Amino acid sequence: MIAVLKPGTSLRQRDNLIAWFKSQxxxxxxxxxxxxxxxxxxxDTSGIxxxxxxxxxxxxxxxxxxxxxxLANRKFHPSDSVISVGDVRIGGGNFQLIAGPCSVESEEQIxxxxxxxxxxxxxxLRGGAFKPRTSPYDFQGLKAHGIEFLLEAKKLTGxxxxxxxxxxxxxxxxxxxxxxxxxxRNMQNFELLKALGRTDKVILLKRGMCSTLKELLMSAxxxxxxxxxxxxxxxxxxxxYETSTRNTLDLSAVPMLHEMTHLPVVVDPxxxxxxxxLVLPMAMAAAAAGADGLMxxxxxxxxHALCDGAQSLTPExxxxxxxxxxxxxxAVLR
Ligand code: PEP
Ligand code: MN
Numbered sequence: 001m002i003a004v005l006k007p008g009t010s011l012r013q014r015d016n017l018i019a020w021f022k023s024q025x026x027x028x029x030x031x032x033x034x035x036x037x038x039x040x041x042x043x044d045t046s047g048i049x050x051x052x053x054x055x056x057x058x059x060x061x062x063x064x065x066x067x068x069x070x071l072a073n074r075k076f077h078p079s080d081s082v083i084s085v086g087d088v089r090i091g092g093g094n095f096q097l098i099a100g101p102c103s104v105e106s107e108e109q110i111x112x113x114x115x116x117x118x119x120x121x122x123x124x125l126r127g128g129a130f131k132p133r134t135s136p137y138d139f140q141g142l143k144a145h146g147i148e149f150l151l152e153a154k155k156l157t158g159x160x161x162x163x164x165x166x167x168x169x170x171x172x173x174x175x176x177x178x179x180x181x182x183x184x185r186n187m188q189n190f191e192l193l194k195a196l197g198r199t200d201k202v203i204l205l206k207r208g209m210c211s212t213l214k215e216l217l218m219s220a221x222x223x224x225x226x227x228x229x230x231x232x233x234x235x236x237x238x239x240x241y242e243t244s245t246r247n248t249l250d251l252s253a254v255p256m257l258h259e260m261t262h263l264p265v266v267v268d269p270x271x272x273x274x275x276x277x278l279v280l281p282m283a284m285a286a287a288a289a290g291a292d293g294l295m296x297x298x299x300x301x302x303x304h305a306l307c308d309g310a311q312s313l314t315p316e317x318x319x320x321x322x323x324x325x326x327x328x329x330x331a332v333l334r
Contacts, residue, residue: 001041001048002063009037009058017058024048036060046070069217069261071224072231077262083230085160085178085202088123090232091264095329096293098162098204098266099318100126102308103139104146112300114153116315121322124179125150125159126295130166131307132185139306144173151176162204162295168195178202184209184236184271187219197226204295206234206268213253217261232264233257234295235286237272246274246311249282254289266293270311276302279313280321284328296321 005014014037018028021041026048029040041048046068053062067073080092090096099122104110114125129146131139142149150161160178165171168191174180179202186192187208196203203223207216220231235254237247249272257265267286269279283294299305299312313321 001045001050002065003039003041003053004060004062005037005039005058006060007035013058014039017056021048067214067217067260069214069221071229072217072220072261072263074258074260074262079262081229081262081264083202083232083264085124088160090266091292094292095287096123096266097121097322097325098124098126098293098295099298100162101128101299101305102270102297102312103128103131103306104142104149104163105306106142107149107152109300110149110153111156113298113315114157114159116300117298117318118157118159120298120315120319121326122296122318123159124162125153125157126162126181126297127153128307129163130170132164132166132183133307147173147177154178165192165196168192171195171199174201179204179232182206182219187211187216190219190222193219193222194226197223197228199228200230201228202230202232203228204232204234204266206236207238207253209237209239209247211238213257213260216257220261220263232266232292233261234266234268235272235291236268236295245272245278247272249273249286251282251285251289254286254291258290264292265290266295267291268295270295270297270308270313274311276311276313276317279311280317280324283321283325287325287328288332294325 021028026041026043031038050062082092083090099117101113104127110127127150129141131141154161162179164181164183181204184206223231237249240248242248254265269282297312298318302309302312
């Protein structure tokens with residue numbers, strides 16, 4: 001960390017500040033310029049409140065030279081993490097499709113969709129059992145029954161399952177779930193993140209709709225700091241002033257996150273666009289940008305879906321997407 005002191009700072013003020021850093025176990029290198037004194041603070045500065053430092057009368061500016069996310073940081077882990085879900089590997093050149101309905105609606109529905117997305121090339125089956133809905137009057141999911149039906153679909157197809165958790169209290173119901181999804185609305189539910197950090201489940205962490213990439217990585221850090229390093233990140237669009245799409249897909253997040261972190265990054269073009277006809281082009285774009293996978297909503301009857309029908313692909317459209325995404329990957333990847 002670097003702190004630049006204002007011109008006119010007295011030696012006594014400077015030494016008081018240095019003594020404060022030293023009392024926190026840090027070393028301080030002093031560099032005297034003509035106008036400014038620059039302090040180089042060395043050691044684990046994660047406990048220093050940079051806003052507090054910047055608010056001091058004698059401090060002109062302060063900057064961290066290393067990020068506060070350590071476990072997720074590529075600097076300390078240069079190679080890509082490869083996350084295993086059963087026999088399926090994601091990251092480090094392993095690209096996977098996660099597909100299924102927004103919500104599990106019945107046993108027949110999830111069994112049917114599971115078989116068709118499996119045939120289309122999906123490696124993992126998604127389906128919401130606990131649904132975060134804007135309106136309390138909308139379908140809230142089949143809850144524990146939804147998870148049971150997903151497990152039936154796993155038995156039938158062999159596909160590992162991905163489903164969203166909304167509350168720490170529900171964790172026992174997720175015992176046999178392969179990948180626990182933390183949705184955009186819960187990205188900063190820190191108690192939930194800490195509880196997931198104490199499990200050994202793979203966690204699919206979706207970016208909050210108004211969150212920066214750094215905030216996403218700090219949330220991943222909560223899970224990893226608890227001992228669970230099996231985290232997959234998901235870009236699902238952010239809220240902007242644009243209203244013609246449900247969200248704005250931030251595709252630059254993919255190469256940017258790959259610079260910042262070693263964790264795999266998947267893209268969800270379904271929630272990002274909210275429109276089924278935009279899912280294929282953005283899926284291809286995400287693959288070209290280097291995503292490690294895609295999460296796609298697929299419904300056998302989008303017109304009658306209980307949730308997110310407008311952005312759901314039919315199984316046939318999903319098959320086409322899988323083929324075209326694969327062609328894009330072959331064309332662009334070296
Ligand atoms: C979902 O994937 O089912 C979902 C609710 O997505 P998000 O949290 O990104 O809105
Ligand atoms: Mn959905």
